[in-house]
Amino acid sequence: MKKLALHWQILIGMGAGVLFGVLAASLNWNQFVSDWIKPFGTIFINLLKLIAIPLIVASLIKGIADLQDISKLSKMGTRTIGIYLMTTTIAIILGLILVNIIQPGKWIEPSTQTELMEAYGGDASSRIAQAEAQKGRGPLQPLVDIVPDNIFGAATNNGNMLQVIFFVIFFGIGIILIPADKAKPLREFFDGLNEVVLKMIDIIMLGAPFGVFALLAALVVESPSADLFMALIGYGLCVLIGLGLLIFGFYPLLVKTFTGKNYRFFFNGISPAQLVAFSTSSSAATLPVTMERVEEHLGVDEEVGSFVLPIGATINMDGTSLYQAVAAVFIAQAFGMELTLGTQLGIILTALLASIGSAAVPGAGMVMLVIVLGQAGIPEAGLALIFAVDRPLDMCRTVANVTSDATVSMLVAKSMDKLHDPHVKDWDDFYPKNRLQQTTEVEK
Numbered sequence: 001m002k003k004l005a006l007h008w009q010i011l012i013g014m015g016a017g018v019l020f021g022v023l024a025a026s027l028n029w030n031q032f033v034s035d036w037i038k039p040f041g042t043i044f045i046n047l048l049k050l051i052a053i054p055l056i057v058a059s060l061i062k063g064i065a066d067l068q069d070i071s072k073l074s075k076m077g078t079r080t081i082g083i084y085l086m087t088t089t090i091a092i093i094l095g096l097i098l099v100n101i102i103q104p105g106k107w108i109e110p111s112t113q114t115e116l117m118e119a120y121g122g123d124a125s126s127r128i129a130q131a132e133a134q135k136g137r138g139p140l141q142p143l144v145d146i147v148p149d150n151i152f153g154a155a156t157n158n159g160n161m162l163q164v165i166f167f168v169i170f171f172g173i174g175i176i177l178i179p180a181d182k183a184k185p186l187r188e189f190f191d192g193l194n195e196v197v198l199k200m201i202d203i204i205m206l207g208a209p210f211g212v213f214a215l216l217a218a219l220v221v222e223s224p225s226a227d228l229f230m231a232l233i234g235y236g237l238c239v240l241i242g243l244g245l246l247i248f249g250f251y252p253l254l255v256k257t258f259t260g261k262n263y264r265f266f267f268n269g270i271s272p273a274q275l276v277a278f279s280t281s282s283s284a285a286t287l288p289v290t291m292e293r294v295e296e297h298l299g300v301d302e303e304v305g306s307f308v309l310p311i312g313a314t315i316n317m318d319g320t321s322l323y324q325a326v327a328a329v330f331i332a333q334a335f336g337m338e339l340t341l342g343t344q345l346g347i348i349l350t351a352l353l354a355s356i357g358s359a360a361v362p363g364a365g366m367v368m369l370v371i372v373l374g375q376a377g378i379p380e381a382g383l384a385l386i387f388a389v390d391r392p393l394d395m396c397r398t399v400a401n402v403t404s405d406a407t408v409s410m411l412v413a414k415s416m417d418k419l420h421d422p423h424v425k426d427w428d429d430f431y432p433k434n435r436l437q438q439t440t441e442v443e444k
Helices: 006-026 030-050 052-067 070-102 110-135 141-146 158-177 180-205 208-222 226-231 233-259 263-280 283-297 302-315 318-334 341-357 364-376 380-415 431-443
Strands: none
Touching (some): 006 208, 030 180, 030 208, 030 263, 158 302, 180 283, 233 318, 263 283, 283 380, 302 380
16 A cells, blocks of 8 residues: 655644644643643654754765865855845745735724733733844844854754854865865765764654644644634735745746746645644754755755755745735834835845844744834834734744745756756666667667
8 A cells, every 4th residue: 555645644644733722622621732742742843953953064064075166165155145035035025015905904903902912012022122132232243143152052052053054164165175085084974974864854754743733733722812813814814825925826936937847846845844844833943854855856966955955944034024024014004104115125125134134943033023123113012913823824934934945945956957857866777778678679
């Protein structure tokens, strides 16, 4: 009997988790779910985070070392950053267009606004404090933060992934520049380490359906009441339409236009990573799955995937940027503020820079949103208006982030002639057949 594909297993786990969550909420089993179901979801996320740093170290060093030429690294890096900035800018502009057309902030009744401010004001204050700490730093502090003073200290926290990437790229360049015979032991070590980590991912993914079941069941049980969702349906709809246009329209169109790969091929390859992204709300936690799917099922050469994807998980936040643009204008509308064209252009620039500095973990975009609000002169306390529906929207925007990473990796691979058919690993696979055919023809 043919084994059910992974993405179908995960979908079944998600559906069962939602149904069980609804049942548990109706029977008031909230404490049971929190004590006995949710921990399995937390374990699943922790397992993915556990191998995020080893995966980046092994795969990125291997990918850079395999280039054997600094000029190739420079070419790949320039194209990667350039395409990432392009897709993020388009996502922000799309979000602004939608929120100005739909104007969801004007749907909120004053009574609902007051209720939300009271319920989530404390959370908003804590995020504002975090953002104020960031704004108080010098203009070049983000550049300083990229360079760690202790790589072992940086590697102990997934939030320092950009520091780890900096060190790994630096280390990989060092391998390229030393003689080949000296570099050979290091190359072989990281090749082996990369294979071990990829096998660990395969083992972890065996439990993915159960992990997403636990995560979704807990989410349903812990969700705010339905009337708050209804009050914010316009805002949520605006974000979801934008994310949907990106995920199901813009990215597949880019792939089709520049690589020739069709819609079905793209989503068959990336869908398991999208589902894990939806369940975990973390690009960093999803990174191991994204790399496996992109390299093994979308045909991106490991040399490209191991470079483009870790960087994308850190700086490429299309879904987060779209959400920040929509949320900023939505909050302004809720307070009756009219934003000028200049202010909204400022939102594009600020959201673009904020997305680069946003950690690839759940809820990080909320902190960066405070900076976007402050730049536009929108009251930061309005953050409380969107807390009620942030969790499900965070899940959806993480899907957009991961899909964008996969898209850009395919575009970069195609531009460097490193995109191949994942079903055809080597021409030698067909050689015996061709040789047999030639022998038969000679005999005839």
